[in-house]
Amino acid sequence: MSEAATRPSANAGALLASLDPLLRGWLPRQRWFAGKGRPITGFDLVAATELLPPGAEPGLLHLLIRVHQPSTAGDRELPADCYQLLIGVRTELPPRLAPALIGHVTGGALAGRTVYEALHDPRLAALLLERLRVPGRLGVLRFARAEGPSGGPTVDIPSGLAPRALGAEQSNSSLVYGDSFILKLFRRVVPGVNPDLELPLALARQDCRRVPPPAAWITAEGAGGGDGAGEPLVLGVLQPYVAGATDGWELALQVLAKGADFSEEARALGRATAEVHAALAAALPTVTLGRAQVELLACRMTERLEAAARAVPALRPYAPALRTAYEALADLASEGGTGLTAQRVHGDLHLGQCLRAPSGEWTLIDFEGEPARPLAERRMPQPPARDIAGMLRSFDYASRSAQPTLDALDAPRAGAATSAWSSQWADTCRAAYCAGYADADGHDPRMSPVLLRAHETDKAVYEAVYEARHRPDWLPVPLAALDRLATDASL
Ligand SMILES: Nc1ncnc2c1ncn2[C@@H]1O[C@H](COP(=O)(O)OP(=O)(O)O)[C@@H](O)[C@H]1O
Numbered sequence: 001m002s003e004a005a006t007r008p009s010a011n012a013g014a015l016l017a018s019l020d021p022l023l024r025g026w027l028p029r030q031r032w033f034a035g036k037g038r039p040i041t042g043f044d045l046v047a048a049t050e051l052l053p054p055g056a057e058p059g060l061l062h063l064l065i066r067v068h069q070p071s072t073a074g075d076r077e078l079p080a081d082c083y084q085l086l087i088g089v090r091t092e093l094p095p096r097l098a099p100a101l102i103g104h105v106t107g108g109a110l111a112g113r114t115v116y117e118a119l120h121d122p123r124l125a126a127l128l129l130e131r132l133r134v135p136g137r138l139g140v141l142r143f144a145r146a147e148g149p150s151g152g153p154t155v156d157i158p159s160g161l162a163p164r165a166l167g168a169e170q171s172n173s174s175l176v177y178g179d180s181f182i183l184k185l186f187r188r189v190v191p192g193v194n195p196d197l198e199l200p201l202a203l204a205r206q207d208c209r210r211v212p213p214p215a216a217w218i219t220a221e222g223a224g225g226g227d228g229a230g231e232p233l234v235l236g237v238l239q240p241y242v243a244g245a246t247d248g249w250e251l252a253l254q255v256l257a258k259g260a261d262f263s264e265e266a267r268a269l270g271r272a273t274a275e276v277h278a279a280l281a282a283a284l285p286t287v288t289l290g291r292a293q294v295e296l297l298a299c300r301m302t303e304r305l306e307a308a309a310r311a312v313p314a315l316r317p318y319a320p321a322l323r324t325a326y327e328a329l330a331d332l333a334s335e336g337g338t339g340l341t342a343q344r345v346h347g348d349l350h351l352g353q354c355l356r357a358p359s360g361e362w363t364l365i366d367f368e369g370e371p372a373r374p375l376a377e378r379r380m381p382q383p384p385a386r387d388i389a390g391m392l393r394s395f396d397y398a399s400r401s402a403q404p405t406l407d408a409l410d411a412p413r414a415g416a417a418t419s420a421w422s423s424q425w426a427d428t429c430r431a432a433y434c435a436g437y438a439d440a441d442g443h444d445p446r447m448s449p450v451l452l453r454a455h456e457t458d459k460a461v462y463e464a465v466y467e468a469r470h471r472p473d474w475l476p477v478p479l480a481a482l483d484r485l486a487t488d489a490s491l
């Protein structure tokens with residue numbers, strides 16, 4: 001790579017000014033943009049790095065920008081979010097890249113140029129892999145490789161693997177290289193250790209084969225700003241790609257559409273979860289929760305419920321009854337020794353985070369935790385029930401999402417009959433998943449109903465906020481669960 005291609009951008013402020021009007025329109029349309037529904041009042045440039053100079057054809061700019069948005073009524077005032085953008089720059093966009101268009105720049109540093117989402121351009125995506133193959137620095141960016149005990153790289157990353165952007169609309173963006181590796185680029189980034197790198201590295205040290213081991217990663221140093229100024233930002237992780245895999249969500253929907261049973265897979269997923277929990281407990285500290293800690297756990301859940309009720313009005317009618325789940329958890333503490341332990345967990349486990357390889361083996365991915373939670377909270381040890389509850393919720397999500405398909409397939413019995421069948425389907429999966437967990441762990445999560453109910457309620461509350469922000473059409477799914485959790489104390 002030439003000298004020009006490796007220098008940080010000189011006129012970064014002017015650059016952002018020229019992109020400003022285009023980003024205001026484009027950002028809110030991106031699934032990964034967490035500030036939908038709030039106007040953008042301005043941008044700050046955190047860092048700009050030229051991976052290829054903007055005068056090149058194409059150019060590639062790496063931007064970290066802080067997006068200012070006023071908080072919505074009732075929301076607590078949040079600091080401006082920082083986003084990672086990879087911007088391609090060309091004189092003219094070829095037709096195949098039309099869907100990646102951000103816009104035509106009319107003034108300032110990039111006047112007359114066309115800017116676009118770089119990840120859809122194979123030439124620019126290929127450049128990122130080349131950078132990752134060779135450890136080094138470029139401006140604030142640092143490219144690192146996983147090293148074995150002897151200091152050499154743990155895996156060979158071949159040159160020239162053909163890139164493709166993953167179509168799936170996610171919280172982040174991913175590129176697949178030749179069906180061998182996948183590079184996940186984080187979009188909303190915060191300074192500090194990212195659990196999506198930390199936990200897979202810890203699991204790799206335990207030889208846990210349930211999670212793809214990181215092969216290389218990108219961080220930004222000296223770009224944190226504010227409180228975490230000294231801490232690097234984790235921007236991307238390259239890991240082996242599980243070729244030919246189907247994720248648990250797709251698989252569950254396919255099975256539901258056929259009116260078939262999913263309990264064997266659910267049981268295998270329960271076993272896989274317990275194995276990952278055991279490896280995490282061996283790799284990182286675990287704690288026994290005393291009375292004060294369990295009370296604090298219940299208190300935090302109550303606070304999250306109050307905040308969610310402020311942000312999502314549809315949730316308010318359920319709040320008083322839902323609070324009883326957290327009161328029951330706090331009561332566990334006052335009854336004496338809680339016997340509860342906390343450890344590092346996945347943090348946002350659902351069917352979409354489980355990949356079934358053609359061999360039938362299940363792999364767990366995406367250890368970032370719930371994207372909306374502060375990093376420090378996501379990295380705290382928690383009861384494994386948090387992940388178990390996430391999966392139990394996911395079976396419910398799948399059965400409710402499949403309802404319209406089932407109704408259409410089975411017109412004479414549509415409505416109540418298919419609803420009863422799909423809810424039975426979810427109950428069977430939930431039971432099988434817990435049984436699978438018990439197979440590997442020895443403890444059946446159903447033996448801790450108060451803990452599980454509190455976590456399931458907490459998860460459904462989180463989901464209501466997530467759906468209201470990202471997919472308002474889906475809000476009825478967690479609301480239906482909250483209705484059930486509010487009226488029925490049994491699992
Ligand atoms: N190691 C992998 N092998 C195969 N596919 C993967 C792998 N990691 C992620 N994926 C695919 O990429 C998608 C997005 O990855 P994920 O880590 O869940 O990102 P996000 O945080 O954006 O949801 C997954 O749903 C899955 O389809």
Ligand SMILES: O=P(O)(O)O[C@H]1O[C@H](CO)[C@@H](O[C@H]2O[C@H](CO)[C@@H](O)[C@H](O)[C@H]2O)[C@H](O)[C@H]1O
Nearest residue numbers: 170171348350351352370371393394397463466
């Ligand atoms: O983007 P992530 O996978 O990190 O997680 C976020 O988005 C998920 C949806 O894509 C969301 O999961 C919810 O919807 C799923 C179906 O699409 C369902 O299987 C999950 O059970 C449900 O929680 C997840 O909560 C959110 O953090």
